[in-house]
Amino acid sequence: MDLKLLKLVTIVAEAVISDKIVREIKELGATGYTITAAEGQGSRGVRASEWEGKNMRIETLVGEAVSEAILQMLATHYFPNYAVVAYVEDVRVVRGDKYV
Amino acid sequence: MDLKLLKLVTIVAEAVISDKIVREIKELGATGYTITAAEGQGSRGVRASEWEGKNMRIETLVGEAVSEAILQMLATHYFPNYAVVAYVEDVRVVRGDKYV
Amino acid sequence: MDLKLLKLVTIVAEAVISDKIVREIKELGATGYTITAAEGQGSRGVRASEWEGKNMRIETLVGEAVSEAILQMLATHYFPNYAVVAYVEDVRVVRGDKYV
Amino acid sequence: MGTLELIQLNLLSPVVLAFFLGMLATLVRSDLKIPDELYQALSVYLLLAIGLKGGVELAASSPGDFLLPAAGALALASAIPLWSYIILRKVGRLSVPDAAAIAAHYGSVSAVTFLATLAFLSALEIPYEGFLPALLAIMEVPAIIIALVIARANLPGRTSWGEVLHEILAGKSIVLLLGGLAIGYAVGREGFAAVEPFFVTPFHGVLALFLLEMGMVAAQRLPDLRKAGPFLVAFAIVMPVLHGLIGVFVGNWVGLSLGGSVVLGVLSASASYIAAPAAVRLSLPEANPTFYLTTSLAITFPFNLAVGIPLYYAFAKFIL
Amino acid sequence: MGTLELIQLNLLSPVVLAFFLGMLATLVRSDLKIPDELYQALSVYLLLAIGLKGGVELAASSPGDFLLPAAGALALASAIPLWSYIILRKVGRLSVPDAAAIAAHYGSVSAVTFLATLAFLSALEIPYEGFLPALLAIMEVPAIIIALVIARANLPGRTSWGEVLHEILAGKSIVLLLGGLAIGYAVGREGFAAVEPFFVTPFHGVLALFLLEMGMVAAQRLPDLRKAGPFLVAFAIVMPVLHGLIGVFVGNWVGLSLGGSVVLGVLSASASYIAAPAAVRLSLPEANPTFYLTTSLAITFPFNLAVGIPLYYAFAKFIL
Amino acid sequence: MGTLELIQLNLLSPVVLAFFLGMLATLVRSDLKIPDELYQALSVYLLLAIGLKGGVELAASSPGDFLLPAAGALALASAIPLWSYIILRKVGRLSVPDAAAIAAHYGSVSAVTFLATLAFLSALEIPYEGFLPALLAIMEVPAIIIALVIARANLPGRTSWGEVLHEILAGKSIVLLLGGLAIGYAVGREGFAAVEPFFVTPFHGVLALFLLEMGMVAAQRLPDLRKAGPFLVAFAIVMPVLHGLIGVFVGNWVGLSLGGSVVLGVLSASASYIAAPAAVRLSLPEANPTFYLTTSLAITFPFNLAVGIPLYYAFAKFIL
């Protein structure tokens, strides 16, 4: 198999900002994303229902440069006031050229 | 802890083919899988409801050979006509011998 | 970006014990977690509805020592009698110092 | 009442207005969200309720009345995909899979359009045959099979027909419709009384809620209209009118009442968006979903809902 | 009416037929899916509605009428798990945890079977005591506790009884049933009138929808019948009949009406599949879910639904 | 009837008791779970139903009757956030964003409290104006905008007002309420009849189910009471009473009936927890959700539900 090494950026963020985050990661060059609904707990307490605000778990396969830009954007716009967690890892992707 | 190095194959695919994919990965030797419902967007547009067709995010822990076979199968059967993304990464698994 | 190398522990467990597992991983030092609802199949058969008992997919970003403790706890308390899978991988986390 | 007045009367029903409210919500980018699970629950309810009520009525009608209309419905459901395919290929110059996919949708039927028609007839207090839901069930499947056969005959590669047939016949709309019909038939009017307050009384309200969701979905497809192109947009309006008039005519001919003829017209005019898309996606993955979903969901469905139903009714009154 | 005619009458109710439609949908591998959220919503509705209506009726009945039947119900719920455990161990040669787990299920009760019985009695226009839902609540918990105590007495290791008791008593079925009973009791018939159109009128229809889902679930368990083996299959049919007859007898003896005796019989005969599985999975993880779920859900539940209810009724008529 | 008796009567309604059952379920850590999707479905239903019924009644009332009450409602919705902000800043010493956030919540309104009031008035058989849902819609938005303007005037940085306005006006509660009003107005009493069995008859029961869920949510917030501190707890009880009395007074003054004045009082007294939290979270992220959610959801909402409604009613009777 012809696999391409890419970055998988995973962002867990409160649902109220997930649409905005998705818009911004697309502007930064992500060609796609996958979202799953999530519950969670962190420094800002439990997030497990409509009222506490659910979380969204956003994943995007991108090249190194775009991954850097996304993390930078999150740190600037969202980390101060919103419940957000983000991490990055290396994955090997089928037909990976599609995503950079 | 006694951990075993395995491949984690993650497949994001449109829901309509997820049953078939699951059947095929089991035939190829996967001993189990985990599925979460997902929304997403990629080259084939938004997939976020019953009508656009939701996505399924399928994960399976397998040995190297099986992971190769699964990716090959996806590339042949599904990539041409369906919305599918697949990537693979290394993970260390508790009681990993169960899965190969 | 200032990223910190951490362990991402992923646990797929039957829903009936997920609350207990979450309590225990917090006691072992995890500062947070993210949960998504999942279906799956493994050695204990299909788990895809209220009746079979759904699965929960629990993720927690922790330091190396805590990750060891969590896996140890799972192996002792849950692996013998419950449907559980657990694996660990390396990820680089934004503002990672928050989680150790 | 003139056709225009009928259209106006039809537009001012809660069911139709709920659809437009849903469209509006999407167009103003509201955060209104109908959970997918609610949509699924409502569709299970509606399909089962149609079936049950139809079964009860079927038990009360004599089989002789039913045979000729059933034959008419079957003939329509078989002929429509054929000529639709030819027009899509020859006039529209679509690829084989795209033409077959759209033909499958227009030959099959829309349960929600069917329901909106019954609501329209009820508002006008026009009676109709009780066995009409059986016609709905009869017309759902054949067109899909015929269109897939055409596609396969004109495409390389083999199809596993067993899988395709299974996909269609064990699809939820057929299981719930036929299952409901069977149960309704078996329990009869008396047995049905116990569940009637759930399956009949709130029915129109549930339909309004469902159409709110449908409106949101249809509006999400509107941007795709440009991708569909002028031919398909015209097809999605002209063909329903044509099929509607033919259906009314056939209905009249096989001895259906005024109300029944209108319903057969609407069934012919309507395009499927539950059974057909699922079957086509699996069996004809080369066909572009943008084409068949946009035409059936974003054009033909609202057109029939708002204009088609009163139009076919006016025609039925005219020829009767 | 003979027993066979009763069975036939029972089988031809929408509620029972919906169950079989659900089974059929699974057996033909339909893509019909009842979202888990709908199942949860329906079960909240049904449990709360049972409680509310029972509370209203309880408020209207004199406490004296209620005491003896309550004692009878409690006695049955305590005795059934005991002898069930012994039979499962001695005759069936099951392991301690498996025997205790199954005993817990058969000593506890099934709310849905209870409801199907009320529907059956309503169809026959047979009256019953209003406080029966209170008996349902009384019989839910004790058997589970008794079975767990037996298991722990015969197994190494310690149980945190606080956690177990909490799990059972704060379980959703007890909270909704008792909560509903308390609210119904407090507001009385007059206060209840405002919510009656929601909690009573559509009730049977909701039950039919719920049974559609139950049928699908039960059918998914059918392949496990082989794993359960002949002894458990026999157990899951013979014991309900035995418990049903004993229950009817006790009901008669403690002064319940014909209808009430049938319901006590059904409660005794029925096996839990909401409260018991959750409690057992947490407190007796060594027990194999295939055994207790397959017997209670795939055998006993359909058996009672289709054959048991009319059988116990025939017996009740016979001895009265 | 004295105020205490009224409170008692109010407490013994299924709707209010369902709320406390929900609280209890959370407090005993029951595994009872109302799926989020059901909550969303119920809120769509309730908002649409309020709108529809209001629209039908609005069509039946003369515009002249409506103008003055509308002006009164608008004045209240504009004044309440102003003085609330000042009190929160000067007396409570809260930060600018926290004070503005809470002011937005208390100036806006709670649809569920509104509904509970209608249920209370119905139980007492007290009539009220049909156009009250329009007042609900009028009072939802202005306070949120005013509070955000205040915050932005006192904070560095710029806001994209287009986005904020869109967020509020295209929010689901406004879309469903106004959409429902428009549809109800357009179809009138006759057209509405078809969907009435769904949107009116079961309404109170659905409300009870919704309040079960609300009770669970409110109880989850109780541990945060300590974080909120004594000033906010006092604020969340004193201000509703104040606003309630002012609202009743204004209602009386603009010519509303006894029932209508009570409702205007309740609207003034109630705090938003659907529209306001979403808008505030997006536009004022610096504000701490613990403060505005705990006060509005865990204190003011139950207070109004249990004590406020009968209190404002007693006051209205007193001054009339």
Ligand SMILES: Nc1ncnc2c1ncn2[C@@H]1O[C@H](COP(=O)(O)O)[C@@H](O)[C@H]1O
């Ligand atoms: N250590 C962690 N591991 C995994 N997920 C986390 C962790 N900490 C926080 N999260 C997720 O990120 C969300 C926001 O975190 P916070 O801003 O710390 O409240 C939480 O609701 C969790 O879903």
Ligand SMILES: Nc1ncnc2c1ncn2[C@@H]1O[C@H](COP(=O)(O)O)[C@@H](O)[C@H]1O
């Ligand atoms: N770059 C990406 N990162 C993460 N998920 C993606 C990406 N591209 C596509 N996907 C997912 O894969 C599905 C199918 O992709 P596609 O076939 O490109 O439309 C999408 O709906 C997304 O859920």
Ligand SMILES: Nc1ncnc2c1ncn2[C@@H]1O[C@H](COP(=O)(O)O)[C@@H](O)[C@H]1O
């Ligand atoms: N090989 C695997 N890959 C991914 N997930 C698995 C695998 N095996 C088991 N699982 C998940 O873990 C759950 C419990 O597994 P088991 O205890 O083997 O039945 C299953 O229901 C799956 O969700």
Ligand code: NA
């Ligand atoms: Na058609």
Ligand code: NA
């Ligand atoms: Na029992």
Ligand code: NA
């Ligand atoms: Na207010």
